Amino acid sequence: MLSPAHLTKHIPVLTYPFATSTFYLAQLDDGVSNGTALWLGAQCLSLYLAQIHSKHKPSQSVIPPRVVELGSGIGLTALALSALGWDVLATDIPHVISNVLTRNIQHNLAQLPPTSGTIQICELDWTISPERWTWDNAIAIASASPSIASYTDQAGFLSPPYDLICSADTVYSAALIEPLLRTFHTLCRLSAESSTFGRAPPVYLCIERRDPGLVERLLADAKNTWGFNVCRIPHRKVTKAMEKGGVVWNSDEWAGIEIWKLTLPWDV
Template sequence: MTSSQPAHRTKHVPVLRCPFNACTFSLTQLADGVSNGTALWLGGQCLAMYLADTHPKFANKHRRPRAIELGSGTGLTALALSSLGWDVLATDIPHVISSVLAKNISDNLSALPIGSGIIQIRELDWSVPPENWTWDHELVIASHSEQSSAAPTPALLQPPFDLIISADTVYSPELVQPMLRTLHGLCTASSSASATARPPQIILCVERRDPVLLDRLLADAKENWKFTVERIPHKKLVKVVEKSFQWDRSDWEGIELWKFKANQ
């Protein structure tokens, strides 16, 4: 099935064919209730469309641009950004990586056009504080599971990042502070990695299912973590969605794009 439909209409489909620019990605998804991250969600679709239209303004002009994604899920947004010429570090929890993410990235590498960036996958558990992260392990940045030691690998993607992205990851109060701490830690690591690196832009794509939860996230980001928080005008999202798909506005009217910037 070709998924030019909003994701909530295709949760029952085990393998989706997702068109993006000149590519078509084949994505396995699971709707077994074990994890929210194993199915395609609307925010990932909208974020991919937004990046297709705007990604050059976030790029580093002196090297291939580099992004990290929190909660990569089925891998659509990571594949989309890679196809636009970005190196992408896709992160998630072990169950999502082993059940859908690793397979989808591997299966779709041949669909990427010439000039695409590389994609790497690593575990990043938000509940692990940044002082306990590692950037030289090929499988893990942060985990509560004990990992075998690994020799440093120069080819691994690591800070500085130019862009941090995340979609459909604001759904539980328990995740708010770990997520904001993780975002702040990534910004700090990027700034520390290069004296000339500017703090990475952060783009969150969220669906306003729980207004109280989302408002808490935004307030905490500003008050407790000192991020500059700005909503990307809805008309920009309307423009890119309508350019890609003829969706009924009611199918995605709850989607919002937010831009964070660390004040360091």
């Protein structure tokens, strides 16, 4: 039975069942980075997406649907979506990528079903202006490191358009609100511009309401500054998805979890 993440941070390698797979997820709880340990939001978001992901797949397409995740952490959501048949671009900062994310993806490829999608890992530093992003580098889309050289061999690289954008446990500092929303907006715009249907993909953002003021500022900025339509997924739907995933926790174990859907009008 799955336990809430806050009860398992002392465990160096988690045995984590998801659908027909079992993942073995290494984590660090050394205080260096929030992204090197499992958090509650990733648990809830992966289970919710497992229930609704199929409605976001392009109809009558033989190409696997494509998702980009911001702040992939130890890789749970990326592995979950891959197991569901999605091609996943898992992004984070170098410390997380080198310490847990790459290791967990590589060590769990054998645990994925034959129908799984691919997973690629790439650095995406939200603080880098989108004007400086590059899609000719399968190591880093946006990096603060000047030592990462670009190259043009991007065969198979999971660049836009994306059918889905997701992120969990990435709202914990006021300084990150603008960079995060700007990154969402840019990925939506690039996807809409390069999509056959001209549609911006939905963004699913899972947050834990530790600081209500911070959350309200994020949601207000998403709507008023960046033009997103903002809608909270009803708690009953999240609860139902978790129960279908085999999770039955006391309500106080995850009372602060919220999943929000952000969408851009197609004509943006």
